[in-house]
Amino acid sequence: MTWQTELQALGKLEENVPLASRTTLGVGGNAAWLFRPFDQDGLIHAMKSVDKETLLFPIGRGSNLLITDQGIDGLVIDLSDLGMLKVDGVLVEAGAGVRLSKLAQLGVTHGLTGFEFMATVPGDLGGGVAMNAGAFGQQVSDVLLSIQLLTRDGEVKTLSRQTLDMSYRHTRLPKGTLILSAKFELQRENAAEVRQRMREMRKKRSDSQPLSMPNCGSVFKNPEGDYAARLIESVGLKGKQIGKANISTVHANFIVNQGDASCEDVLALMRLAKNAVKQETNIDLEPEVSLVGCSL
Ligand SMILES: Cc1cc2nc3c(=O)[nH]c(=O)nc-3n(C[C@H](O)[C@H](O)[C@H](O)COP(=O)(O)OP(=O)(O)OC[C@H]3O[C@@H](n4cnc5c(N)ncnc54)[C@H](O)[C@@H]3O)c2cc1C
DSSP: OOHHHHHHTTEEEEEEEEOGGGSSSOOOOEEEEEEEESSHHHHHHHHHHSOTTSOEEEESSOTTEEEOTTOEEEEEEEOTTOOOEEEETTEEEEETTSBHHHHHHHHHHHTEESOGGGGGOOSBHHHHHHHTOEETTEEHHHHEEEEEEEOTTSOEEEEEGGGGOOBTTBOOOOTTOEEEEEEEEOEEOOHHHHHHHHHHHHHHHHHHSOTTSOOOSOSBOOOTTSOHHHHHHHTTOTTOEETTEEEOSSOTTOEEEOSSOOHHHHHHHHHHHHHHHHHHHOOOOOBOSEEESOOO
């Protein structure tokens, strides 16, 4: 029996699947295979079945991805159905497929602080932990206690936050592992205050970001003591267009897709911005978006 036949019994397996529509930027070629396990047990079995040479790529909501136009010649794993969610006092445990916005809402329903910023970050818990997502002075690592991981051999392991070397938009996950779930510790807070804070954050976002156009959030990390958007604007690139992608006129650290932009269009803009900023200021902008199968 091939691994493909085994996976068909453990979830939904599809061949040659377009990935562009699975990313918020709307860019990327096809996945050779896309697998959506029915549940955690199905995923564990699948890990044991798939050939060790097959490339595995976990995908969440696709809100931080720039995928090559050549696509992913491997097995893309969609963990949306890992939706476990438990709240016990100030402790929260959730599966990789839980939306960050759903976690944010817990702050209001249970009177807890620490998740407010998640109301403004599109994505799932798995992607949020993998990226150490953050905004408005909060980040995942501030409240994370531990994660459950699935290794390439199908073994489930628990790792504490301290072992993950988390920093600004960075988490060091052991190679080839998938996040299954995470545990957090929040703090008690007045629910009305939490709701108000979330409202203000959402408003700031909708006032300052091009949310009506396909995008992948911030393209570059903010360098120490400065803002990537300010630097890109200062070299005159706000609004610059290549192919069907352009540097947003609303926020210069966002690249928006005006239709059928290619990965190459987006990379060309990123290279232009990186080189111009380096030349003018000697600052090296580092990508925040995950580059999949491509590089600057
Ligand atoms: C409009 C907009 C605003 C944004 N604002 C912010 C912001 O304020 N702050 C911020 O930090 N980010 C922001 N982002 C980026 C993005 O939303 C976050 O990085 C988010 O956490 C990504 O989650 P995701 O589920 O979409 O992950 P994906 O984009 O699907 O994946 C991101 C990375 O995580 C890996 N991954 C996903 N799931 C797993 C898993 N279960 N196990 C192991 N690895 C996994 C993927 O392989 C990939 O490398 C924004 C994006 C957009 C479009």
